[in-house]
Amino acid sequence: MHDMSHTVHHHAPPTSFIRKHIFSLDHKVIGKQYYGLALVAVLVGMVLSWIMRIHLGWTNYAIPGLHLLSSNGAPGNVMTPEYYLQLMTMHATIMVFFVLTTAPFAAFGNYFLPIQVGAEDMPFPHFNMMSFWVTFVAFLVLVASFFVGDGPTLGGWTQYAPLSAVGAVGGPGEGMGVVLWAASIAIFCVGQLLGSLNFITTTLDMRTRGMSLWRLPLSAWAWFITSCMGLTAFAVLMPACILLILDHVAGTSFFVPSNLVINDQLQPHSGGSTLLWQHLFWFFGHPEVYIAIVPGMGIVSHVLITNMRKPMLSHRVMVYSMGALAVLSYMVYGHHMFVSGMNPVSSLAFSFPTLIITIPSTIIVLIWLGSLYGAKLRINTASLFALGFVSMFISGGVSGFFLAQPSIDIMLHATYFVVGHFHMVMGVAAMFGIFAGTYFWFPKIFGRMMNETLGKVHFWLSFVGTYCIFMPFHYLGMAGNVRRYQAFVIEYMQPLIPVHRFITVAALVTGAAQFIFLYNLIHSRFWGKPATDNPWQATSLEWSTPTTPPPHNNFGDKLPVVYHDPYQYGVESSTGDYLMQASPEQVKTAYDEA
Amino acid sequence: MATTIHEPPKIEKQGSAPHPVGGNGGGRNLVPAGADLARVKDYAPPPASTGIWVVLASISMTFAAFTSALIVRQGSAPDWRHLALPQILYFNTLVLIASSVTLEMARRQVGAYMAGPRDQTAAPARWLYITLLLGLFFVSGQYVAWLQLRAQGLYLATNPNSSFFYVLTAMHGLHLLGGLGGLVRVIRRLDRSILRKSTLDATSRYWHFMDVLWVYLLLLLWMKL
Secondary structure: OOOOOOOOOOOOOOOOOOHHHHHHHHHHHHHHHHHHHHHHHHHHHHHHHEEEEEEOOOOOOOOOOOOHHHOOHHHHHHHHHHHHHHHHHHHHHHHHHHHHHHHHHHHHHHHHHHHHHHOOOOOOOOHHHHHHHHHHHHHHHHHHHHHOOOOOOOOOOOOOHHHHHOOOHOOOOOOOHHHHHHHHHHHHHHHHHHHHHHHHHHOOOOOOOOOHHHHHHHHHHHHHHHHHHHHHHHHHHHHHHHHHHHHHOOOOOOOOOOEEEOOOOOOOOOOOHHOHHHHHHHHHHHHHHHHHHHHHHHHHHHHHHHHHHOOOOHHHHHHHHHHHHHHHHOOOOOHHHHHOOOHHHHHHHHHHHHHHHHHHHHHHHHHHHHOOOOOOOOHHHHHHHHHHHHHHHHHHHHHHHHHHHHHHHHHHOOOHHHHHHHHHHHHHHHHHHHHHHHHHHHHHHHHOOOHHHHHHHHHHHHHHHOOOOOOHHHHHHHHOOOOOOOOOOOHHHHHHHHHHHHHHHHHHHHHHHHHHHHHHHHHHHHOEEEEOOOOOOOOOHHHOOOOOOOOOOOOOOOOOOOOOOOOEEEEEOOOEEEEEEOOOOOOHHHHOOO | OOOOOOOOOOOOOOOOOOOOOOOOOOOHHHOOOOOOOOOOOOOOOOOHHHHHHHHHHHHHHHHHHHHHHHHHHHHOOOOOOOOOOOOOHHHHHHHHHHHHHHHHHHHHHHHHHHHHHOOOOOOOOHHHHHHHHHHHHHHHHHHHHHHHHHOOOOOOOOOOOHHHHHHHHHHHHHHHHHHHHOOOOOOOOOOOOOHHHHHOOOHHHHHHHHHHHHHHHHHHHHHHH
């Protein structure tokens, strides 16, 4: 056999500390930087949610040290209503943008997409480096709003106009806080566009010899599909943020209508359209939830297949379904605006694709369940979290069927039912995808195993804990508990307060359990059991690197050649029951005979 | 204006430069197990060729968002006042179209220079410099258009029409400055004989796109403002 794999001609790895660890062009370092950013962000976001939960359970409780976060938002350490909204906005923005978008997509995708396609790096490494640092600056700008004037914006992560566009008169944080928020998100968009450019070109142009599109692992497909969504969604959010900033700093009237009186003051704007913001925002906002969840679907499929020791029932249908989610995600955004005074015909037009989008979602779930049926699943922390993802996605997805219908949504809109729905289906599910990916790929990234016992404890506490937190949300919503209230003083809501207290305790315990993960992560990084090159007996290219962690150019002197589909399990080969993609060995699979 | 070229520019080869290596995994060359690799053809478009379409798709989405914002805003309130576009915009448009023509000439000359025998008398960078100048001329012309609007008392926040005029022209101008940066990069790489054909092609696609985008924006502004 001729060995025609390409010879790699790359410049030597960087030697200076700054080039190696800070302004690195290496996609692996950039992936780790994104993961680190997400880790910091998730801790901040979680602490914010703790503070809010304590306040919701015990409204007048003085939280020690709360005044340190805000000079005027917590007199006597008791939260003001406005400050509750400010924390809520920051919790949501940090979690959606800097955790759910960065960790499963930018962090794991950066690290593993080039390796899974068999490339030495992404094609535009400088853009890739800029992508991270721009995102980092966006995070700093967002967090900076805690320390300016009257603190961060209180408008919620959706920043509905006109309150978000009128300036300081709109309330605490509605002046400089909104400008910083919008600037941060616009900067974030630039970072994600640069990242998407690299992801798309890596998938299309950098695949090694023999790596046809259908031979890409499902995780690589998921990152590719997500980057296509990111490319179009963030390109729309950025102009929206620019217009919002102009309404603030230049006195334009894009989003502020005429004759608007706020706090007894007539606003000096005319003719703006408040719904324009909602359209622009949700045209981004709905694809965004798929940007958060689709990488998780890919990661979880990858992890499940490896641990089931057999491929999914249909690789292609999985890919087509993820693609369908991406396309449909642009046609459903109006379902966020059913109560905006939308023409009932438009409501129907948005309701129909919203119900249709449940079809590819259901197909994906059925493929997972059908593939798991009868499989001898290896139980480890990664596969447990993958199962947890499936469970969360189903539980959170089922409530989506209700919300997709305008007649039901009008009743449930802006209640805790919606909060429970999206936390489960895109928040916790995506987090479980991140955990599954972390436990699965940690040995490749750091060359050490994570502690399985601690991992399983972390899983069960997180799994049971998140159900305890978010299932009652659905009940609260059906009981009419409106979201974004900082206290439940209305008579019919008061009997619901014990439920809130239960949720708060569950949130504190579940949050505390995450420190087990953090300890496991840091301890295993330095003192974990050394990992072999392929500890899970997996088949895709990231397990074919000459060293663990992979060398600077991923595959050493020669790029691999791919001979097989990504998931050759259940075969009899010289390596065992699996066949690596890069192995030239020819075997008959169990599925060939069937 | 002409630049001296000591070495003929190189044509891009796979894995020949300090760029990441990969590619060749197109659907056309699936390698079956046990295949004879000598018979497998190499196929991979240079990433710059794909990448530029990705960039243009993203920019199209951004301007589609601005366009829809303009249409929605126009319909939302009766404060939309007619605005006479500064005449210089039409002149600027001609300048920008001319720059696309000169860039195309540059691209052909550089292409011929790369492919053909070495010819010391040819100076392929000349047309690139002319394109660069025309581009700068266009940006300056846009600035003059802004000054003319200001002279009429029309500022960014005066009315929604002027708001959109400034926003759209500024966003297009910023993107065009990016194109000018790309041209400078092409000229520098040509001078150092390290220009890749795919880089030149990608830059010229971007430039032509900016041209088409401007004509679209002009039509939009002319019809709507």
